[in-house]
Amino acid sequence: MKTESNSLFSLLAKTRDTRAEFECQQHVHWFRNKSFLFRSLKPEIVADVIRHCEYERKKKDDVLIKQGDSGDRLYIILRGSVSVYVIHDQKDNPADVLKQVNAACNGPDFDRSELGQYVWTGGEGKCFGEVALLKEDCIRTATVVADGDTDLVIIDRNLYNRSVKDVLEMEYNLKTKFVEENTLFKTWPIKQKKLLVVALKKESAKYGSYLLRQGSIADHMYFLLSGEIEITCDQSQFKRQYPELWREMETLLPGLLPRRHSETPHERLKRKKLQRKVLQMCLLGSNESVGVYK
Structure with a gap:
């Protein structure tokens, strides 16, 4: 598995026009196992993503997405992890939110607490940044920071529209319906509901696997x-x-x-x-x- 992943990273490091079709086909199975996003896609679509996606490696505390900024790409984590932060209070104006985020990022001492409330940490196989592509205003709703050395696949709008759009739109609509119909969130303001939809991530657990272990720190609901x-x-x-x-x-x-x-x-x-x-x-x-x- 390690050899296959290293081979994939070597392939992705090439420019898109030099990635051979047969090389992309070789990694379709690995991609489909790595992320739920590709499991329901046809092999030829996954191969198209591998051939035309961008690839980046980020270091700890690199800011990948800034809340309030415009966005036209989504990210998939191949290795490493990222954390998501959201500024809830004040400022309905995205420009004001972006100003605060930029001040936190450009300060002499980078402090994540200035990026807002911690929401979620995503590891291998998780995707983020898709909300800007789902919504017409294309404004980022959260700030995302790398927790360490992180390898990322990047899908731009054109590739998104012909590959994973239907899957992500379906998931977003299901999460929105869940929040709207759940009595626990009935009295929440519309803005808070939208932020919750962004934070929710759908996962599947196999029979016999553990969600929470007694004595461990509980950081998810x-x-x-x-x-x-x-x-x-x-x-x-x-x-x-x-x-x-x-x-x-x-x-x-x-x-x-x-x-x-x-x-x-x-x-x-x-x-x-x-x-x-x-x-x-x-x-x-x-x-x-x-x-x-x-």
Whole structure:
């Protein structure tokens, strides 16, 4: 896989008019596996994207997109990651927003907090910047910054119109419908709803995979569109997760905790088995959410 990706980067580093058709065909399968955007496209369309896209490599803290600026291209991450920031308060005028972003980018000490609220981090296979191509005003709705060395495929408007337009428009319309119909966002202002649509990303999880792990930092909220999610709890992690509460329990409610100094070997073995037991809490289905409380 690494050899194939290096071969692809070497191909993309060539000028578009020197990329041979057979070379592009060789990487269609890799591209389709890398990003959902290409999975439903015909192989010849993916090959066309590979042959005519642009390729860039960015370094940490390089600003790829500025909120309030005009846009006519979308990006797909081949390697690395980017973070997205949005200025919510004040300024309905894109020119004023762009002025603030430029001031933050051109200052002596680059501070991401001046780019607005952190919204989302995208890694390999994710795309961003498509909203400017979906909307008529072509104004960027967020600022995007590279988190480290990042390899990007760039699709301009002409290539977009003949390749991925239908896929992205369908996804954008589905996200808009979800926000409009969800009672949780019923009282939100129109501007906030539009920003939410931009931030939402549709993902698929395979059977048995983990969305959230107990004890890890929760930085995402998930809305379940279809399928089921099982919620489990590993009680052996409570002491590590809640050390202060555990100390209070040891002081105030010693009778509820095991008396380890007087345990028999059988009692100790039984306690350890119970601590390792993973409890099945519940199942979540369509229209329910995960990660609301963190």
